[in-house]
Amino acid sequence: xxxxxxxxxxxxxxxxxxxxxxxxxxxxxxxxxxxxxxxxxxxxxxxxxxxxxxxxxxxxxxxxxxxxxxxxxxxxxxxxxxxxxxxxxxxxxxxxxxxxxxxxxxxxxxxxxxxxxxxxxxxxxxxxxxxxxx
Amino acid sequence: xxxxxxxxxxxxxxxxxxxxxxxxxxxxxxxxxxxxxxxxxxxxxxxxxxxxxxxxxxxxxxxxxxxxxxxxxxxxxxxxxxxxxxxxxxxxxxxxxxxxxxxxxxxxxxxxxxxxxxxxxxxxxxxxxxxxxx
Amino acid sequence: xxxxxxxxxxxxxxxxxxxxxxxxxxxxxxxxxxxxxxxxxxxxxxxxxxxxxxxxxxxxxxxxxxxxxxxxxxxxxxxxx
Amino acid sequence: xxxxxxxxxxxxxxxxxxxxxxxxxxxxxxxxxxxxxxxxxxxxxxxxxxxxxxxxxxxxxxxxxxxxxxxxxxxxxxxxx
Numbered sequence: 001x002x003x004x005x006x007x008x009x010x011x012x013x014x015x016x017x018x019x020x021x022x023x024x025x026x027x028x029x030x031x032x033x034x035x036x037x038x039x040x041x042x043x044x045x046x047x048x049x050x051x052x053x054x055x056x057x058x059x060x061x062x063x064x065x066x067x068x069x070x071x072x073x074x075x076x077x078x079x080x081x082x083x084x085x086x087x088x089x090x091x092x093x094x095x096x097x098x099x100x101x102x103x104x105x106x107x108x109x110x111x112x113x114x115x116x117x118x119x120x121x122x123x124x125x126x127x128x129x130x131x132x133x134x
Numbered sequence: 135x136x137x138x139x140x141x142x143x144x145x146x147x148x149x150x151x152x153x154x155x156x157x158x159x160x161x162x163x164x165x166x167x168x169x170x171x172x173x174x175x176x177x178x179x180x181x182x183x184x185x186x187x188x189x190x191x192x193x194x195x196x197x198x199x200x201x202x203x204x205x206x207x208x209x210x211x212x213x214x215x216x217x218x219x220x221x222x223x224x225x226x227x228x229x230x231x232x233x234x235x236x237x238x239x240x241x242x243x244x245x246x247x248x249x250x251x252x253x254x255x256x257x258x259x260x261x262x263x264x265x266x267x268x
Numbered sequence: 269x270x271x272x273x274x275x276x277x278x279x280x281x282x283x284x285x286x287x288x289x290x291x292x293x294x295x296x297x298x299x300x301x302x303x304x305x306x307x308x309x310x311x312x313x314x315x316x317x318x319x320x321x322x323x324x325x326x327x328x329x330x331x332x333x334x335x336x337x338x339x340x341x342x343x344x345x346x347x348x349x
Numbered sequence: 350x351x352x353x354x355x356x357x358x359x360x361x362x363x364x365x366x367x368x369x370x371x372x373x374x375x376x377x378x379x380x381x382x383x384x385x386x387x388x389x390x391x392x393x394x395x396x397x398x399x400x401x402x403x404x405x406x407x408x409x410x411x412x413x414x415x416x417x418x419x420x421x422x423x424x425x426x427x428x429x430x
Contacts, residue, residue, distance in 0.1 A: 011145070011146065011149060012145070012146055015145060015164070019166065019220045020220070021168065021169045021219050021220055022168050022169060022170070023166050023168055023220075024165065024166060024167075024168040025163065025164070025165060025166065026162075026163070026164040026166055027161065027162070027163055027164075027240075028161070028162040028164075029159065029160070029161055029162075029233065029236075029237075030149070030159070030160040030161075030162075031158065031159060031233075031349045032153065032157050032158060032159065032160055032229070033158075034155065034156050034157055034158040034231065035155045035156060036156070047348075048276060048277060049348075050274065050276050050322070050325075050341055050343065052325050053322055053325035053326070053341065054348070056325055056326070078348065078349075085155050086153045086154070086155055086157075089349065090348070090349050095166070099163065099165070099241075099244060102163075103163075103237060103240075103241050106161075106237075107233075107237050110233060110349060113348050113349050114346075114347070114348060114349040115346070116327075116346065117346055117348040117349075118276065118322065118341070118343055118346050118348070119346060119347065119348030120276060120277035120278070120343065120344055120346065120347050120348075121347050121348075132277055132278035132281070132344065133347055134277070134278050134317040134318075134344045134345065134347075165430045181429075182357060182358060183357075183429075184355065184357050184403070184406075184422055184424060186406050187403055187406035187407070187422065188429070190406055190407070212429065212430075223430065224429070224430050244430060247429050247430050248428070248429060248430040249427070250408075250427065251427055251429040251430075252357065252403065252422070252424055252427050252429070253427060253428065253429030253430075254357060254358035254359070254424065254425055254427065254428050254429075255428050255429075266358055266359035266362070266425065267428055268358070268359050268398040268399075268425045268426065268428075
């Protein structure tokens, strides 16, 4: 599954979908909102996406990762809209026969998402003011 | 939390405990039972532990990882007894400010657990015969 | 011919709109149309941060020639994850 | 003096028991006691796979001298995870 959604991410569902009878390892990455953006305090982030393109780019990244690392299942959820501190903005789960490949593929996917997927974020400061992080 | 238990591992609880307001990343590793042990088919694994020592060794590994990689939260669950195909035998969840450290620490911990923690497993074959994997 | 232009993130604020349908000469390149749009929208012309673009939901070269009904997107450097 | 010996995994099968309390001479080293146990349990003596050990829940050197009430554990190469 590859989804971009406003609802909170369901990790349980994500991981269940990643299980595979031939998998000995599942590696899951969650990007979570931290209370600092650099040295500035934030209360939440607001994410916006160019959704159709973002889904295509994530699919391409997933296909590359499967090809490159021979992993079994890959599932990706990305949240848009307001995401509060400690909540997940992105979650990626990868299964493979052996653990090395799952770690490598999962890290490759999040690195690529940060570099290529058309999604942007705004820092929301304690006063309520929101500023794009360009 | 560090736990060795017969009950199925609760990933939701594990990940909740790993969240931290200063974390931008959570990396979770699950070791899952696959239907092959080498080329031989298995229906489940049976795990046995030297529990008091295993808990101590895992604690030492977790302390080392926190020290080495500066990560925020680390939680480890290991299951003993019968673990069926697709179920988790071990789950490790690590949070950190930035993702590189969480990936490294999580991989370090599972590598170290496989090398040092006094836990052993038996392959259970389709006929029901069980054989220690030494 | 008509093309659709979509704006995202801070580029949307700079452009003062989310999307528009504009008329462009046949044979126009992506870069030339971005130049034309900047000429009309001072917010975009004054923008200091980088401007990225995509054509029909794919990253492309600025020399690419536009076709009728193309979807051109302008946006900031991505920051997903 | 008395010490407790615990056996795990296939070593438990080879020893035919999970644990026992045995009497050992003062000043005995871990290695000498493992040798003594092997002498009494042919299953352990015939074991082909490696035998690991720990004293009071820590890996230790075979030269370590045992004390009253120590817990010596014998087990196969670990395979957690």
